[in-house]
Amino acid sequence: MTVPILAAIDWAQIVQLTVSSAIGVEAMVFAMAAIGLNIHFGYTGLLNFGHVGFMAMGGYGVGIAIVTWQLNPYLAILIGVVFALVLALILGVPTLRLRADYLAIVTIAASEVIRIMARSTTLRGLTRGAEGLNEFAGEYYSLSPFKQNLYEWGPFFFTGNNLFIVIIGWILVILLAVMVWQLMRSPWGRVLKAIREDEDAARALGKNAYWYKMQSLMLGGAIGGMAGMLQVIAKSTVQPDTFVPVITFFIWTVLILGGVGRVWSPIVGSMIFWGLLALMENLLRQFVAEGWIPPSLMDSNQVGIFRFILVGLGLIALMTFRPQGIFGSREEMALDAR
Amino acid sequence: MPADLSTVAHEPGIPKPDPILTVENMRKTFGGLVAVDVDKLQIQRGVITALIGPNGAGKTTFFNLLTSFDTPDSGSKTFEGKPIDKKAPHELARMGMVRTFQLTKSLTKLTVIDNMKLGAKRQRGENFFRSLVPPLWDAQEREIEARADDLLKRFKLDHMREEFAGTLSGGQRKLLEMARALMSSPSVICLDEPMAGVNPALTQSLLEHVKGLRDEGITVIFVEHDMDVVRDISDWVVVMAEGRVIAEGPHETIGKNQAVIDAYLGAHHDAPLSVEEEAEQLSDGSPGGAT
Numbered sequence: 001m002t003v004p005i006l007a008a009i010d011w012a013q014i015v016q017l018t019v020s021s022a023i024g025v026e027a028m029v030f031a032m033a034a035i036g037l038n039i040h041f042g043y044t045g046l047l048n049f050g051h052v053g054f055m056a057m058g059g060y061g062v063g064i065a066i067v068t069w070q071l072n073p074y075l076a077i078l079i080g081v082v083f084a085l086v087l088a089l090i091l092g093v094p095t096l097r098l099r100a101d102y103l104a105i106v107t108i109a110a111s112e113v114i115r116i117m118a119r120s121t122t123l124r125g126l127t128r129g130a131e132g133l134n135e136f137a138g139e140y141y142s143l144s145p146f147k148q149n150l151y152e153w154g155p156f157f158f159t160g161n162n163l164f165i166v167i168i169g170w171i172l173v174i175l176l177a178v179m180v181w182q183l184m185r186s187p188w189g190r191v192l193k194a195i196r197e198d199e200d201a202a203r204a205l206g207k208n209a210y211w212y213k214m215q216s217l218m219l220g221g222a223i224g225g226m227a228g229m230l231q232v233i234a235k236s237t238v239q240p241d242t243f244v245p246v247i248t249f250f251i252w253t254v255l256i257l258g259g260v261g262r263v264w265s266p267i268v269g270s271m272i273f274w275g276l277l278a279l280m281e282n283l284l285r286q287f288v289a290e291g292w293i294p295p296s297l298m299d300s301n302q303v304g305i306f307r308f309i310l311v312g313l314g315l316i317a318l319m320t321f322r323p324q325g326i327f328g329s330r331e332e333m334a335l336d337a338r
Numbered sequence: 339m340p341a342d343l344s345t346v347a348h349e350p351g352i353p354k355p356d357p358i359l360t361v362e363n364m365r366k367t368f369g370g371l372v373a374v375d376v377d378k379l380q381i382q383r384g385v386i387t388a389l390i391g392p393n394g395a396g397k398t399t400f401f402n403l404l405t406s407f408d409t410p411d412s413g414s415k416t417f418e419g420k421p422i423d424k425k426a427p428h429e430l431a432r433m434g435m436v437r438t439f440q441l442t443k444s445l446t447k448l449t450v451i452d453n454m455k456l457g458a459k460r461q462r463g464e465n466f467f468r469s470l471v472p473p474l475w476d477a478q479e480r481e482i483e484a485r486a487d488d489l490l491k492r493f494k495l496d497h498m499r500e501e502f503a504g505t506l507s508g509g510q511r512k513l514l515e516m517a518r519a520l521m522s523s524p525s526v527i528c529l530d531e532p533m534a535g536v537n538p539a540l541t542q543s544l545l546e547h548v549k550g551l552r553d554e555g556i557t558v559i560f561v562e563h564d565m566d567v568v569r570d571i572s573d574w575v576v577v578m579a580e581g582r583v584i585a586e587g588p589h590e591t592i593g594k595n596q597a598v599i600d601a602y603l604g605a606h607h608d609a610p611l612s613v614e615e616e617a618e619q620l621s622d623g624s625p626g627g628a629t
């Protein structure tokens with residue numbers, strides 16, 4: 001075409017970076033975390049604003065088990081799950097009998113408490129403070145069949161380790177989504193959805209709402225913990241500042257983007273979220289590099305931040321024109337307003 | 339009729355020959371307001387008991403206390419002779435005491451049929467681990483579904499089977515809530531204003547259902563304002579005012595009861611009625627008699 005700007009852009013590179021990001025480690029980790037959050041919020045109506053806390057528990061569970069306690073890597077995974085379950089119990093026992101907002105407050109606070117405790121000098125012996133736990137992931141990568149350093153398919157390339165964790169991760173994500181699908185078409189899922197709609201109605205029909213909410217919190221939390229484990233194994237390090245509050249809000253974004261309470265929305269939401277971020281970042285970078293965006297307006301260091309502004313604007317547009325998300329049904333959403 | 343109330347005196351708090359539910363010294367205050375203060379009340383098994391009283395008399399609060407949705411300041415209650423003061427609402431429901439709500443609680447984003455199926459008790463698939471293995475609960479699910487379809491037909495909701503409950507009209511939601519409660523095969527059902535908002539064309543069939551429940555041996559307690567309805571279906575009437583039970587008896591005696599007349603008149607600050615007119619309205623059940 002005749003538009004010079006579009007012609008000058010290296011579209012091959014943009015597509016390659018966008019797609020790599022949409023199927024990469026981050027997209028996989030956030031898809032899994034969002035599956036957990038979807039169980040909490042999408043199916044049970046639990047307001048969890050500290051999902052990153054579960055990821056931290058999973059990540060630290062693995063790290064502490066291997067580095068500090070010198071346990072074997074399989075047991076470490078179990079311990080990561082147990083850590084997340086314990087957090088669910090600690091959060092749930094005092095709050096799930098109370099109004100929904102209590103859980104919201106406690107989850108926000110707890111996720112920050114976990115991060116700050118992990119950094120603290122008091123727990124240095126366990127968590128190694130701000131520098132974190134390192135050199136534990138090797139045990140997992142020794143299982144990898146991808147021994148080459150680099151694998152390439154056309155424009156796409158992955159390191160062997162990365163390929164390994166991405167494949168394992170996505171397989172798990174699919175399995176978990178299928179599990180959620182099965183759960184939510186069962187009588188168990190029906191009880192969760194009833195609690196989401198009206199807890200008292202469920203209780204009047206003989207359902208122990210407290211216990212079901214606890215199960216939901218534990219299941220979603222354990223899945224969040226698994227996402228955290230994959231995250232730290234992919235990074236080969238567990239550091240407190242991996243688990244900052246903004247992660248929770250990215251997970252919410254992913255979930256809302258895909259459509260709350262739908263089986264596949266965490267997966268598609270995450271792929272679109274990370275794909276779009278990469279797309280915008282690389283487009284902007286090329287614009288800046290070619291001088292189409294004057295340096296007085298934005299330099300290449302500001303691209304990273306600016307793309308989040310664009311994502312925010314995109315979300316506002318989504319909420320305006322398609323508030324139910326990609327998979328959600330407008331019809332169902334309208335029922336809430338009645 | 340399974341049990342005989344004809345020998346029971348028409349006095350508030352009077353013991354019944356075969357009580358399924360009993361309440362003693364039940365008291366609940368909200369701040370300074372005494373919402374419920376029932377010294378003694380027994381509910382006869384297998385009959386339809388109407389609970390009436392002016393707005394704010396404490397009927398809903400009393401239901402909440404009875405079904406453990408609210409905790410009393412003091413008092414005790416028994417069900418089938420066993421104390422149930424410490425039971426949670428879901429435990430009472432499992433024991434056979436279900437309720438509906440004055441403000442209907444239809445589960446809007448569940449379909450009508452899912453609403454119904456939820457009501458069934460002892461579902462194998464409601465266990466987390468079993469829910470993952472459908473063969474363990476498929477058969478029971480189909481059985482429940484057949485029962486649900488049956489009830490939906492009886493309540494004339496079968497054409498809405500696959501719709502979200504949120505799309506139903508107010509009256510249809512009342513019907514759905516009642517049908518859903520029946521899915522648990524209760525022995526006592528407490529209905530809080532089941533007819534409110536229901537299309538008059540449907541009221542009659544709803545009344546027939548309620549009578550049908552009694553014929554199946556279910557004990558029915560219901561709150562109702564329409565004296566026609568009360569007269570039509572109730573075997574026994576309990577009148578509450580300002581938290582207390584002020585009268586009990588068959589509906590014929592209630593309209594003539596001075597305490598009841600006073601209670602209703604007291605609630606009618608703006609009613610330009612004489613005592614005689616009000617009493618007449620109460621006893622012949624014309625609209626405006628009870629609110």
Ligand SMILES: Nc1ncnc2c1ncn2[C@@H]1O[C@H](COP(=O)(O)OP(=O)(O)O)[C@@H](O)[C@H]1O
Nearest residue numbers: 368371373391392393394395396397398399400
């Ligand atoms: N949660 C509450 N907080 C404060 N006051 C309440 C509450 N629930 C009911 N009340 C008061 O208790 C009294 C009885 O109410 P209610 O049981 O709803 O009466 P009824 O169902 O007979 O109309 C009313 O005065 C009402 O305002």
Ligand SMILES: [Mg+2]
Nearest residue numbers: 397398399440
């Ligand atoms: Mg009421």
